[in-house]
Amino acid sequence: MRFERRNLLGLEELERGEIESILDTAESFVEISERPLKKVPVLRGMTVVNLFFEPSTRTRISFEIAEKRLSADTVNFAATTSSAVKGESLKDTARNIESMGIDMLVIRHSAPGAAAYLAGVLDCPVINAGDGAHEHPTQALLDLFTVRRRRGRIDGLNVLIVGDILHSRVARSNVFGFSKLGAAVTVCGPPTLIPPGIEDLGAKVSFDLLEALPEADVVMVLRIQRERLGDCFFPTLREYSDLFGLDEKKMELAKSDVTVMHPGPINRGVEMTPGVADGPYSVILGQVKYGLAVRMAVLYLLSGGELSSEDTY
Ligand code: CP
Numbered sequence: 001m002r003f004e005r006r007n008l009l010g011l012e013e014l015e016r017g018e019i020e021s022i023l024d025t026a027e028s029f030v031e032i033s034e035r036p037l038k039k040v041p042v043l044r045g046m047t048v049v050n051l052f053f054e055p056s057t058r059t060r061i062s063f064e065i066a067e068k069r070l071s072a073d074t075v076n077f078a079a080t081t082s083s084a085v086k087g088e089s090l091k092d093t094a095r096n097i098e099s100m101g102i103d104m105l106v107i108r109h110s111a112p113g114a115a116a117y118l119a120g121v122l123d124c125p126v127i128n129a130g131d132g133a134h135e136h137p138t139q140a141l142l143d144l145f146t147v148r149r150r151r152g153r154i155d156g157l158n159v160l161i162v163g164d165i166l167h168s169r170v171a172r173s174n175v176f177g178f179s180k181l182g183a184a185v186t187v188c189g190p191p192t193l194i195p196p197g198i199e200d201l202g203a204k205v206s207f208d209l210l211e212a213l214p215e216a217d218v219v220m221v222l223r224i225q226r227e228r229l230g231d232c233f234f235p236t237l238r239e240y241s242d243l244f245g246l247d248e249k250k251m252e253l254a255k256s257d258v259t260v261m262h263p264g265p266i267n268r269g270v271e272m273t274p275g276v277a278d279g280p281y282s283v284i285l286g287q288v289k290y291g292l293a294v295r296m297a298v299l300y301l302l303s304g305g306e307l308s309s310e311d312t313y
Helices: 016-034 058-069 090-098 114-121 137-151 169-180 209-215 237-244 284-302
Strands: 047-052 073-078 104-109 126-131 158-162 184-188 203-206 218-221 259-261
Touching: 016 137, 016 169, 016 284, 047 058, 047 090, 058 073, 058 104, 058 126, 058 137, 058 284, 090 104, 090 114, 104 114, 114 126, 126 137, 126 284, 137 169, 137 218, 137 259, 137 284, 158 169, 158 209, 169 184, 184 209, 203 209, 259 284
Parallel strands: 047 073, 047 104, 104 126, 158 184, 158 218, 184 203, 218 259
Antiparallel strands: none
16 A cells, blocks of 8 residues: 655644554664664665754754665755855745755755645655644654554553643644544643643643643653743743753652653753653653654655555565
């Protein structure tokens, strides 16, 4: 069976079966990164451009490594050293790059809808690597994959997402993803950082971490996005940390088998202490590791590859 989507723009538009198919396909790509020779010829002859208009460590490098492990030719675009600084539009930038004969484009941009906009003006598949506060679909897919591997299931789990929900594309994509796969999702943070209407996406809301934490099977802590906090959303970082930062004392309230996640980068000592980030419940580096397999699966499926969890490549 083929994956019928031409682009990956967000999890809002995907059906449960499509999400599960990507996760199943990712299973068969995990092992490639454990081989001595970490390369397969799946995308040989194809060119993928990583068009990043916002900073990134994990997502950009993960896509580049995933593309290289699939034998694609990869090109990395950084906005600050491109003709975007001379005022070239996003559309002109992307269409000029596409005219060089590329096969796929990965984009991160600060504008919500930037990936969907390019999908409408380009012929090649477009992958959203984060568009403003809208969606970060490959992050949510790797989060789902990590939880499925760690817990054996997603159905029936209580997932608690804590922090700056208002500015978080990771939160939105994860609310869609975990809800569609049968988990109960609660978002938690100060009222100023909870977007109105989030319940309509399928999440419950809590303003009290101490009350919500004991129920959670999975706690996903989000970064305080200082670069987007133009207004005053809480009195001080210290106060935020006291109420919503995950530390060893609050962890005493959590279930004994709780799974702690963070998409990175972490503000250590603000939303999470180093002891929790590096502690026994944390799967943070596992998220990064599995991100490679998930991105390999997405690249493979959008290139026209067949769905499978059993093939070897
Ligand atoms: N999780 C995530 O998107 O990290 P980067 O911003 O470093 O890519």
